[in-house]
Amino acid sequence: MSAQPLVIVGGGLAGARAAEGARQAGHTGPITIVAAEDAMPYIRPPLSKEFLTGAAERDVVDVHPAEWYADEHVEVLRGVRATALDPGGHRLRLADDRTLAYARLLIATGANARRWPAPEGELAGVHVLRTFADSVALRDALSGGGRRMVAIGAGWIGLEATAAARAYGDEVTVVAPEAVPLAAAVGSAVGEVFAELHRTNGVDLRMSTGVAALRSTEGRVTGVELDTGETVPADLVLVGIGAVPATGLADAAGLEVQNGIVADASFRTSADDVYAVGDVASVYHPVLEAHLRTEHWANAENAGRAAGRVLAGESLEYAEIPYFYTDQYDLGMEYSGYGTLADGVDPVFRGDPGAREFIAFWQRDGRVVAGMNVNVWDVSDGVQRLIRSGARIDPARLADPAVSFDELVAEASA
Ligand SMILES: Cc1cc2nc3c(=O)[nH]c(=O)nc-3n(C[C@H](O)[C@H](O)[C@H](O)COP(=O)(O)OP(=O)(O)OC[C@H]3O[C@@H](n4cnc5c(N)ncnc54)[C@H](O)[C@@H]3O)c2cc1C
Numbered sequence: 001m002s003a004q005p006l007v008i009v010g011g012g013l014a015g016a017r018a019a020e021g022a023r024q025a026g027h028t029g030p031i032t033i034v035a036a037e038d039a040m041p042y043i044r045p046p047l048s049k050e051f052l053t054g055a056a057e058r059d060v061v062d063v064h065p066a067e068w069y070a071d072e073h074v075e076v077l078r079g080v081r082a083t084a085l086d087p088g089g090h091r092l093r094l095a096d097d098r099t100l101a102y103a104r105l106l107i108a109t110g111a112n113a114r115r116w117p118a119p120e121g122e123l124a125g126v127h128v129l130r131t132f133a134d135s136v137a138l139r140d141a142l143s144g145g146g147r148r149m150v151a152i153g154a155g156w157i158g159l160e161a162t163a164a165a166r167a168y169g170d171e172v173t174v175v176a177p178e179a180v181p182l183a184a185a186v187g188s189a190v191g192e193v194f195a196e197l198h199r200t201n202g203v204d205l206r207m208s209t210g211v212a213a214l215r216s217t218e219g220r221v222t223g224v225e226l227d228t229g230e231t232v233p234a235d236l237v238l239v240g241i242g243a244v245p246a247t248g249l250a251d252a253a254g255l256e257v258q259n260g261i262v263a264d265a266s267f268r269t270s271a272d273d274v275y276a277v278g279d280v281a282s283v284y285h286p287v288l289e290a291h292l293r294t295e296h297w298a299n300a301e302n303a304g305r306a307a308g309r310v311l312a313g314e315s316l317e318y319a320e321i322p323y324f325y326t327d328q329y330d331l332g333m334e335y336s337g338y339g340t341l342a343d344g345v346d347p348v349f350r351g352d353p354g355a356r357e358f359i360a361f362w363q364r365d366g367r368v369v370a371g372m373n374v375n376v377w378d379v380s381d382g383v384q385r386l387i388r389s390g391a392r393i394d395p396a397r398l399a400d401p402a403v404s405f406d407e408l409v410a411e412a413s414a
Contacts, residue, residue, distance in 0.1 A: 006175025021308025337370025
C-alpha cells in the first residue's frame with residue numbers, strides 16, 4: 001500500500017490530519033487533498049471566538065504552515081470540488097473534469113451550516129457561520145459596535161457569536177425554541193449556567209420562542225418576527241441552527257448513509273477502499289457499541305490522524321472519548337464523555353455552578369460517563385481517567401474537591 005495513491009476529499013482539519021497520519025505511518029506514495037474551498041486547510045473554532053472578536057488574525061486558523069504540504073509532498077487542489085465517486089473503478093471525478101485514480105480514498109467533507117429554510121435566508125444582513133469567509137463577513141458586520149443582532153438558535157455557534165458581538169458593544173437578542181440553551185448538549189442544569197452568563201452580559205434571551213418570519217426592506221433584513229407576534233428589530237441576523245453532514249458524494253455513490261456516512265471503528269465505509277472521518281462520518285464506537293457522528297474539533301483532529309494511519313495500512317480501532325470545548329466571555333469550558341449516556345442524568349457538581357467555577361460529572365450505574373470543567377483547568381485528563389476506569393464512585397466523594405481523581409479511582413478499584 002505504501003506507494004499507492006491516496007486521495008482525501010475535503011480540505012478541513014480532518015483531511016489535513018489524515019494526510020499527516022498517513023505520512024507518519026510511513027506512506028510514501030502520492031497524497032492528494034481535494035479542497036472545495038480556495039484555502040489551505042484551517043480550523044474553525046477561532047471563527048466564532050478570537051478571530052471573530054478581532055483578538056487574532058488569519059494565521060491562528062492554519063492547520064499547518066504552507067511549507068508543510070510541500071515538505072511532506074501532499075498536494076492540495078484548492079477551490080476544486082469532487083463531484084462523483086466511482087468506488088468500483090477506484091476513481092474520483094472533479095468539478096474541473098479531471099479524474100483522480102486512488103488506491104484508497106477518504107471522505108472528510110465535513111458539514112454545511114443549515115440555512116434559514118425560506119427565501120429570506122438570502123437577504124442582505126442574514127449570516128451563517130461555518131467558513132472563514134462567513135466569519136470575515138460577520139466580523140465586518142459586528143465590529144463597529146452599536147448594531148442590533150438577533151441570533152436564531154442558542155447552540156454553541158449562536159452563543160459564541162453572541163459573546164463576540166457583546167464584546168464589540170452590539171445588542172443581542174437570542175431566540176430559540178428550547179426552554180434552556182444547550183440543554184440537548186449538556187442538560188438543563190448546566191445549560192442554565194450559560195443562560196445566566198449571557199443574561200449577566202446583557203443579552204436578551206428569548207427561550208421557548210419560535211421565529212415566524214424574517215422582516216425586510218429593499219432586500220435587507222430589518223427584524224425577526226417571533227411566534228408571539230412581536231417583531232425584534234435587527235441590523236443583522238445570525239442563523240445558528242446547526243449543521244448538515246456533507247454526504248452528497250457518498251449518497252450519489254450508493255454508500256450507506258444514516259445521519260452521516262456509516263463507517264466501522266476503522267473508518268471503513270460500505271464501499272471497498274473508501275473511508276470516512278470527521279463531521280461527515282458516523283463511526284462505530286467500540287465503547288458505546290453504537291455509531292456516533294461527532295461535530296467537534298478534537299474528533300477531526302484525532303480521528304482524522306487515525307484515519308490517515310489506516311489509509312496507510314495500519315490496523316486500528318478508534319475508541320477515544322469524545323471531547324469538546326467552548327469559550328464565551330470569561331468562561332472557558334471543556335467536556336469529555338459520552339453525551340448519549342449522560343442524557344437525562346442529573347449532574348453531580350464539584351464546586352459552585354453559581355460562581356461559574358466547577359466540575360460537573362454525569363454518572364450511570366455509579367460510573368462516570370461524562371465530565372465538564374468550567375473555569376477549572378488541567379483536569380480533563382483526570383476526568384477522562386475516571387471515565388475510562390469504569391469504576392463505581394460515591395457521588396459524595398465525587399463532589400468533594402478535597403478528594404483527588406487518583407484517590408477516587410484507587411478507592412473504587414480497591
Ligand atoms: C464557527 C465554528 C466554531 C467551532 N468551534 C468549535 C469549538 O469550540 N470546539 C469544538 O470542539 N468544535 C468546534 N467546531 C466544530 C469543528 O470545527 C468541526 O468539528 C471540524 O471543523 C470538523 O472538521 P472536518 O474536517 O470534519 O470538516 P470541515 O471543517 O467542515 O471541513 C470539510 C471540508 O471539506 C470541503 N468539502 C465538502 N465537500 C467537498 C467536495 N465534494 N469536494 C471537495 N471538498 C469538499 C468543505 O468545503 C470543507 O472545507 C466549530 C465549528 C464552527 C463552524
